[in-house]
Amino acid sequence: MEALTRQLERIDGRGYKAYKSIAGEYRFDGFSLMIDHVQADPFAAPSRCRAVIDAPVADLPASALRSEPRRRAARDFIARAFRSASGSDKALAIDAGHQTVLDRTATVLDDGAVEVRFTVQLPARGRTILGRQARTILCDRLPDVVRAGATSRRLDLDALETHMARVEDQVALREELARRGLVAFVANQSVLPRRSGVDDRPLEQAIPFQAPESLSVRLDTPNAGPVDGLGITTGITLIVGGGFHGKSTLLSAIAEGVYDHIPGDGRDRVVTDPDATKIRAEDGRAVHQLDLSPYINHLPYGKDTQRFSTDLASGSTSQAAALQEAIECGARTLLVDEDTSATNFMIRDRRMQALVAKEREPITPFVDRIRQLRDDLAVSTLLVMGGSGDYFDCADTVIQMQGYQPLDVTREARDIAQAHVTGRTEEAIDALDVTPRRALQGGRLNPETKPGKTKIQARGRDTLIFGRTDVDLRAVEQIVDASQVRAIGMVLGRLARRGERVTDLPALIGEWLNDEQWHRMSQHPEGNLARPRVSEVMAALNRLRGAPFES
Ligand code: ADP
Ligand code: MG
Structure with missing residues (x-):
């Protein structure tokens, strides 16, 4: 000194x-x-x-x-x-x-x-x-x-112990999900709403969450003992309810349940399948070499949708892309909110089927694929849908949010589905299979602005600057911290330096982000990184214009 x-x-x-x-x-x-x-x-x-x-x-x-x-x-x-x-x-x-x-x-x-x-x-x-x-x-x-x-x-050693115990309990709760056939758990007394779009702290005077008896489960934790709350099972779960009754708030809390929260956050006992992925429409984004044919086919003028690329995706195309990308990454739980969905991707009712023939509609709506996702690919969906009852037929569970409280309305929804048949014609006649697109030419990912001068930088939580391109991450909702964006940039930089062809991209990135390699990476004196999930790294790559994917 x-x-x-x-x-x-x-x-x-x-x-x-x-x-x-x-x-x-x-x-x-x-x-x-x-x-x-x-x-x-x-x-x-x-x-x-x-x-x-x-x-x-x-x-x-x-x-x-x-x-x-x-x-x-x-x-x-x-x-x-x-x-x-x-x-x-x-x-x-x-x-x-x-x-x-x-x-x-x-x-x-x-x-x-x-x-x-x-x-x-x-x-x-x-x-x-x-x-x-x-x-x-x-x-x-x-x-x-x-x-x-x-x-x-x-x-403050008491506060330290509370912090550690709460995180350890969240990890235990999350690990318990798969064993109990659940994709998410929301403990009673959780506080889900936030103060504002720019203030992530809990809303003061919020109404605490309370699960209905019929959907309650009790999970064990190493520190707090048994915890009761809402268990969302695998399969298809619908969240319905009037506007402003708390549907999106519940779904957002579940989407963030892939991460641990600090004591007092209100979501510190809300846990979700760690690979659960929020799927949404994002018109204007780029799409590379994706097979969208299960959802979009026979485009006008014969444009191919089996290896579909665009620099300017439409609402439905972007949502189909997000879905395929999530499945490529191995997601077994999809989270979908009507607020951020393309209507024509989600539904096509009897009247529209009568007016516009199937041959003239490139889109096979999600409502006709959601069962195949569950039955053929073991992919669960948690869907907020207050605007259409066409999903009642396929839902395993229907939760109604009413005054911010969940009610179990599965039986009523089923009865209604029988009493008022939709009269729709099923449009998914072929099998659903997804051929993942995993290969990429690492060396053609170029973060250089001038020869020898690379620029990889986070601009807040929303943008990754990668060489001459800005990657817009606003719609990648499960990025929660700018330090994750820096880490994503670092991983993409490593991919660019690798040069050779990568044949299994999610697997390679998964390896780079596993405990051992991440900790080795953190041996570098780099103090401003936070570990992202593979799917958020892939999300950045998928949105990078000109990314050298191969089909
Ligand atoms: P929906 O998706 O059903 O239309 P939102 O989830 O967007 O409703 O919620 C509407 C409003 O209610 C939001 O401003 C949200 O912050 C508030 N809100 C949600 N849950 C609660 C709660 N438990 N207590 C108090 N306010 C809440
Ligand atoms: Mg909503």
């Missing part, structure tokens, strides 16, 4: 470039500071540093190391504690999470030693180094923030 103090005093008042001289490793009382990368000027991205706190100094409780979910939760908790100790002036910053507990690279646990990765905005007046101010940040404030964020003497 003395060496750093002296050096900062020595360069005080000099040009900003002289900061480069502080890169390196310094020993502090109880921890080591690594200054890995010094920013080139005051306006560049802040300098990247790490603090490695000795195990006896961190002195984490043994319960923090007991299981993988607990370790992840402890790392998440430490990043949050570091963030709140560093205050609001942004001189010291860490990439800690918000409502979700993702697998982030901001902290690493190695046995009991804690590595915290953060950034420092090295101070200047104009381009002149403010060495004394830098000394205050790095040599006075930082040791205090490190102690507050990563040592058991200063951490």
Whole structure:
């Protein structure tokens, strides 16, 4: 630490470039500071540093190391504690999470030693180094923030235990789903609505969730014991109900149930099949070499839909594409909301069948394929549909949302389906089979803006900049954090560097994102990544214009 103090005093008042001289490793009382990368000027991205706190100094409780979910939760908790100790002036910053507990690279646990990765905005007046101010940040404030964020003497150990227990329970609940024939579980007393589209915290004074008796299940957790709630079984589940009664809110909470949430989020006991994928329409997106023929066929002027590509998909085409892509990735649960669906993809009623002959309608609606998905491909669908009763015939379970509460109306819906037959003609006469499109020429994915200059960058949660192209991720709803977008960019970069032909893309990406490889990747001092799912990496690739897929 003395060496750093002296050096900062020595360069005080000099040009900003002289900061480069502080890169390196310094020993502090109880921890080591690594200054890995010094920013080139005051306006560049802040300098990247790490603090490695000795195990006896961190002195984490043994319960923090007991299981993988607990370790992840402890790392998440430490990043949050570091963030709140560093205050609001942004001189010291860490990439800690918000409502979700993702697998982030901001902290690493190695046995009991804690590595915290953060950034420092090295101070200047104009381009002149403010060495004394830098000394205050790095040599006075930082040791205090490190102690507050990563040592058991200063951490709130009760809150840490709650954080870890809640995450461990969510993982256990999620693992229990498949064994119990469920695709999702929503515990009683959950709070599902959010404050606003830009504020993901729970809505205050929301009405808590309560499952109807007939759809209740009890699942066990290692910390909280048995938990009661709504079990959504495999097969076809319909969520119906009047507008504004909470259908979409329930579906969104379930879509986010693939991730763990912090205690108090309200969705911290809402869990979903980890591969469940939200399917939606997204007109304007790109589609590459996909077989859309089960849903869209005989386009005017004979355009091929078995290897369909476009730079400007329509609503129905984009939704069919999302469906095929999810199945390619191995999804066994689809989540669909009428609010984000193309009507002509979802339904085609008797009157329309009478007016427009099947031969003149390229679309085979989802209502005619949904059973085949269940029976032939073992793919479950959870569908919000308040606008049409044509799905009653195929639903295994029908849940009505009424005043934000779920009711079991399966029997009534079935009776109605018998009393009022739709008179529709079944349009799916052929078998449903999906030939996955998995090959890609890695070397033709080019993130270069100029020769030798690659640019891969996240612009918030919504956009991945990949070389000269921007990938619009707004409709990829199960991306929940900008740090996932950075990680997606990193994976695509690795794919581009690989050069050779990849024959099984989801499998390869799955390998890169498995526990071992992800943790090895996080050995790089990169502190602002969060692990995405394979399907979100594929979603970015699928939307990248000019991506070199092969059929
Ligand atoms: P639907 O999809 O049935 O039309 P939404 O799910 O969009 O309804 O919900 C309508 C409104 O009700 C939203 O503003 C949402 O935040 C609010 N809301 C949903 N669930 C609850 C709840 N449990 N308590 C209070 N407000 C809720
Ligand atoms: Mg809705």
